[in-house]
Amino acid sequence: MKRLSIVASAFVALALAAPARAQGPGSGGDPVKGKVVYERYCLSCHGELGNGAGEFAEWITTKPRDYRQGTFKWRSTPSGSLPTDADLDKTIRDGIYGTFMPTWYAIGEHNRRDVIAYIKTFSARWKTDKPQPSIVIPAEPPYSDASVKRGRAVYEKSNCAQCHGQDALGDGPSAHELKDDWGNPIVPYDLTQGHIKCGDTGSDIYRVFITGLNGTPMPSFTDSISPEEAWDLVHYIQSLSALYPKNYGPAAAK
């Protein structure tokens, strides 16, 4: 029993022999260790140079992110800003639905933090810029038929159908002409699938309207729609498939 206690004590001591706790999700990683994490999990798509040209990249249609420009689609920060570490952690943790970017939840916080530190070494922008503060997402109003109806009006007013189509199937008139910032053809998302690439909660969808998706033709609507309209639009999108979580409050969000 005494031996067992010694072993248990030693183990607890080792587990607690931790460096100072990082500030938040994704922060405080070690880029040297992150390079190994990157080579283990990321390199086949994002490439050795972080240019999105890994050995698998040419076989897939949604091209892997080129990290060298410091341009990221999924952010909580305003259009044009770098993402926060928590944003990057969310993308890595939850993956991007409908693409070959899987959920890396299972690899653990430790690995994710280190690889985020390494990803930042690909662009000098991380040395000169800082992420702007995350946008403030107002409390979600209740999901209702009236809200859905107003959301449809916002969809039309904002000309969403030009790319996403009248029925939001991703087949609008411009759908086949779109390219991302790197010149790769890009297809507007079919919003009826029941999943949104960056997350299915109401706040996830709201965030996309306000921040836009940097590097893609999806703009920020922060100057053209009000927060109320943005929530109505969220509810309209959520009405398109029974799979969307509706009125999914922030407390329940992943």
Place this chain on the structure above:
Amino acid sequence: MTRTAKLVTTACGVLTTIALLAPPRAGAFPAFARKYGLRCTACHESWPKLNDFGRAFRDNGYQLLMGKDDTIFETPGYWPVSVRITPQYTYTQVTNQPTDQGTKNLGSGGVGQVGMDLLMGGVLFQNVSFLVVPTGFAPDGAVFLESAWVRFDNLFGTSWANLKLGRHEVDLPVSAHRPWNLTGTPYLIYSFHANGSASNYDMGENQWGVEYMGHDRGSLNRVAVSVFNVQNSPGTENFWSTPGLYGHATHEWTFGSGAVSALKLGVFGSYTTWPTTSFTSGGTPIPGTGGNLYPSEKIGGEAQVWFGPPATPLHLIVVFAHGEDDKALIPNATQNGTFNGGFAELGWTITLKNLVFFRYDLCKNSQQGDPTLPQDLNDQNAITFGWRHTFQFSNRSEYALVAEYSTWQTMGMGANGLNTRTNQYLVGIDFAY
């Protein structure tokens, strides 16, 4: 130094040189890698042992659940088939063997006699997965079906409801089909029974039956229960003629920082039966006629600790178990036979391309069924260690140099009651495509 030892040394030297000069680059089911574009290292701590991501992928039914799993999203040319072969030089020496010329040490070795695993698996449709593994193909031509199952995943929309039907490996603490070592020394505790027991049940051998499995996100909490018919018993042919039950539950803690990156604790147990009578034909039991079933039991625990950076961990695995075989299974027994055993394994992924590992297996009878026998009769222990250097890995294939040594001692089972020791040396190329 014997001539053979010199040859082994020379071969090791040559292959080591090749390893050092070859372009650097690791995998087990490359068809998955080809489908999802992930390197072998994404799922394997060091091939073939799975890492957390690989376990989650397996537990999800070979799915990433990101909308790209269904076969409809695969290119028509995709074929979910992989092969794994290990051309190797193996030398095996066994001590204290009875021969007409007296008690001798016997040795044999050579290149060849290797078999092949043909791995076919993946998803049939979203949340319906399968695995078929014919194995063998060695020069004797024997091929048998190691795995053949279909699994219904995420029933009722929850990862806690998965049902597998067919021949499958039970959810062991460490897979018997994914050991780091390639020598013939298995995890001894999986197949160990009380001395003299007629039961041939081996936890590491795949069984025909049904498995319920459930897990949470990331498979940090897992539970699996298999109900099956024990293979290779005289009653095997009747599906429930020799029933068995196995269960395993684990919880894993991951730490955001510190010297210990993860800790997993688990419990497992099995209750299996074995016939003691059967009809015979020419003295050979007739399949399906086994009767008078008696039980064998094992119950144990596991602890796994990952030290250091989780991407290149030092992985310590400790598995221990207590077992008991009914006295009816043991000749001349007046009491049940009991035993204790387990193994401790240490694997260090030094780099993504280099792994060194060490394992110590120990199984000891704690009570002989026949109390007149020495208590240590048929006790076993083994030491296995080796190095694996992966030359190249991609999202298509992998090949690696393996160099191993194992020594396995069995007490009192050689000629004239002497102990026997099996020494095995192995150098080979392990590849999968």
